[in-house]
Amino acid sequence: MSDWSEATLERARQIIARYPEKRSAVMPLLYLAMAEEGWLTDHAIEQVAELLDLTPAQVQSVASFYTMYKREPVGRYLISVCTSISCMLCGSDDVLHAIEDEADLPAGETDDDGLLTVEHVECLGACGGAPVVQVNYELIEGVTPEKARELVRWLRNATPAVVNTDEMQELFGGRRSFDWAIPTEDGAVGPYPAFQPYGTVGQDRRS
Amino acid sequence: MTLTTSFERPLVVTKRMVDYPNDSHTLERYRATGGYEGARKALGMTRDELVELVKESGLLGRGGAAFSAGMKWSLLAPARPAYLIVNGDESEPGTFKDRQLIERDPHQIIEGTIIAAWANEVNHAFIYIRGEYAKPARRLQAAIDEAYAAGILGDDVLGTGYRLDITVHLGAGAYICGEETALINSLEGRRGEPRLKPPYFPAAIGLYGQPTIVNNIETVSNLPHILVNGVDWYKGLGHPEDTGTFMISLSGHVNRPGNYELPHGITWRQLFEEVGGGIRNGNELKMWIPGGASAPWFTPEEHLDLEITKGAAAGAGSMLGSGAVIVMDETTCVVRAAERVVRFFAHESCGECTPCREGTSWLEMILRRIEAGQGRPIDADLLLDVSDNINIGLTFPPRQTTICPLGPSATSPIMSIMNYYKDEVLQHIELGRCPFS
Known part of the structure; x- marks a missing residue:
């Protein structure tokens, strides 16, 4: 059984439900795991595998392919x-x-x-x-x-x-590629992209 | 982006953000400027009519391969469900147009997605955005949420009874996922390795083994305008072979870098002088990359007055690719510049095919030692020899030894520096140091 918070598990279920096939949720769930544990510990890999009915090796094969998934501790x-x-x-x-x-x-x-x-x-x-x-x-x-x-x-x-x-x-900052116009609210609370469906937007965490 | 140029500059996909810089991303502004009228029109048409219309418009894919968008749609196999993936994984050095289109006009992408989805009988579309684009992803998701709330997406798209969901999927730092079969693997929750061809088009077998269309962000952004204004208008904007406008991402040693929507057919000289504001510090132009990191380089002696069209670029042995133009002035060391481009391909190689995995790393290593003053006399020839094993015959477009074009692309900078600046490469080796340091 998972020891992630109920809020995180609920978020994971919502993400999984979004895809026609469960396995497609592995990338967003790896971000969610980083939000939950700070970096991709072996435990995090196992949690994602359990949620998706995959083996840890299958999840690790994805995690190791992409540079933004950190398999070692990473700073705040x-x-x-x-x-x-x-x-x-x-x-x-x-x-x-x-x-x-x-x-x-x-x-x-x-x-x-x-x-x-x-x-x-x-x-x-x-x-x-x-x-x-x-x-x-x-x-x-x-x-x-x-x-x-x-x-x-x-x-x-x-x-x-x-x-x-x-x-x-x-x-x-200085010169920009283009005028950014209206700012977006919120931002990152950890070393993973701040994007709402993953529960990684700052405001979400503060409330 | 307000420019005075000697040529007319019709704006299509960037018009709204130029006219309404403060709120071009909102649904309110989008609707007030004719937004979702193209989708409304499309939803009243059949698949065949739409495929024909887009074919006729001459719209070419803007992701780099420049394949006819209508033709791609026409290849969709009959099995259902079919899927649509909008490719916003833009990661090629020098390319940043999609980021601007996503941040500044996300509803234009949503509308284009509705049109492409309807034309291909899709009920679930994915927009794949590179993981480093956190703010663009937030902006796009906010626009999608707005669209759902307004009945533009969901179970009853614009009151027509058509059901369409859009899911934003974030990548995680792998350039190769821009290749459409790698992207599909990534979206399926696998390593982003390109699939063996054939089948050549995911339109036959794609996501979850189903017929799948992959279109670029800029490509779908054009669709609403073609629907509203018609094929003749769109064809009238461009060059006979290259219809419509196209976006150039201009970077490097120019005074005004940025994204510019331009008509096909102006010259490189016009681009650098009138659009880019000239070379920085009044320096001399040394060379430029005309179409992203994969493209062979151009030089002022040979190419400055060439028209910027796909045909002219191909005729000169290169391409416009994704529209990334990287400008280098006289202070640039060609070995260092080539090393950076090659390093990118070595880093982004997925490791599936030997010529790419081994070859790109060797090229990087050799360039690095030449730049560090430790080059050996044979290294210049060795660069070409290794390149010849990744791209047999050193042609462009390369003859592929690999499943996807990534590895062979790494030979473009090598061919360019050895073709135009061999003396400078040899000078590094003879002096035992970089002449620019």
């Missing part, structure tokens, strides 16, 4: 720096080095407090605003090395409960 704030071609041309390597230096962490590592993880990633789809950074998949465009350092200090000192793309763009 996952800082992803794009270093693909358009960002590289606009100075992303300096942004990455500034973040690594300020966080005192090489890319790919998590600090001892479990607060920050730094990674460099392939294209984030915001090339017109290069270089770009995401914190828990909330985007910031037009980041300079100085602003990147400020971002790290802000995460460390303010430890915001929810990170939101519009707020961080205002604080640490």
Whole structure:
């Protein structure tokens, strides 16, 4: 039997019901598992398998394929720096080095407090605003090395409960790919995308 | 996006967001600007009539392969249920148009989805969005919720008795899931590995083994406009072979990067000077990638006055692909640039086929040591030799040694730098360092 909260299990049942075949729910359920347990522990993999009538190996085969499913502990704030071609041309390597230096962490590592993880990633789809950074998949465009350092200090000192793309763009961003117009509410509470059906939107958790 | 250009710039899919920057994403604004009229019209037509209409419009898929959208629909096998997947997994370096279309005009995507779903007798459509697009996904879901509440989706679409559900499915960081059979595997809850062909089209056997149509976000965004304004209007917008407008994602060393909706047939010079505002710092243009990371590069000496059409790009040995144009100025080291593009393919290789899995990593490693000043005299030839084993004969489009085009695409930057900048590659090896560092 599952030891996840009834609210999470209910959410899982709703997600499963959305698909013609149960197995299709494995990706959203892996996000839900990260929301529940922080990262994809063996226990989380087993829980997802149980909910979907799959074997843990089948779930693990999916989890290991995609970079956003973290099979190792990941910090409360996952800082992803794009270093693909358009960002590289606009100075992303300096942004990455500034973040690594300020966080005192090489890319790919998590600090001892479990607060920050730094990674460099392939294209984030915001090339017109290069270089770009995401914190828990909330985007910031037009980041300079100085602003990147400020971002790290802000995460460390303010430890915001929810990170939101519009707020961080205002604080640490510059040129954007396009005018974002009206902000969206809420944001991420952990290192997985903030998207309502997965129960990962900030407001949801706070209420 | 307000520009003064020497050519006319009709706007179709970006018109609403340009005219109404503050609320183009709301149902209220969408309805006030003719929204859902195209779907209403489509729901009064038969499948055959719609397939014929879209075929006639000349609408080509905007995801990169440029296959006729109407033709794709016509291949749908008779078994039911059929499924529709709208592909918003855009992940190719340099491409960011879908993000803007999702964030700024989500109802246009929903309406296009209704039209495509009705035409293909689909009752459940999926919109697959890359996992890193959290805000776009929130915005789209909010619009879908609005549409359900307004009776635009659900059991009685626009009061016609037609039932359509739309589910937003988030990817999790795998470029390969943009390939339609990999996307289908991903949506089925499997590893996102492309399926062996044939069948060549999921229209025969797709999601859950059922007939499935996969259309790009920009492709479906065009549909409402074709329905409302007609085929002749749509054909009149573009070039005889390339109808309608298309979106270019302009990035790199230009003064005004961004997404631009453009008519087919302007020249690259016009794009860089009038749209892009020239090269940054008044620098010289060195080269550009004309159609996403998979495309062979262009140079100012040979290609600046070429028209931007699929035919002209193909004639010059490249493609417009997904519309991502990446501009590099004179300060760019070609080895470093190629390494970044190749690294992307090496990272995103799913590992299924040996030439791709092994070849892309080797190419990355060789480029990396050349850039670090540790290149060996044979490395220039070795790059071509490895490439020749992934893309036999070094052609474009590549001759495939693999199930999908990802691996062979990694040879495009190698062919480009060895074709146009071999001296610069050799200079790295002779000097034992990067001449730009």
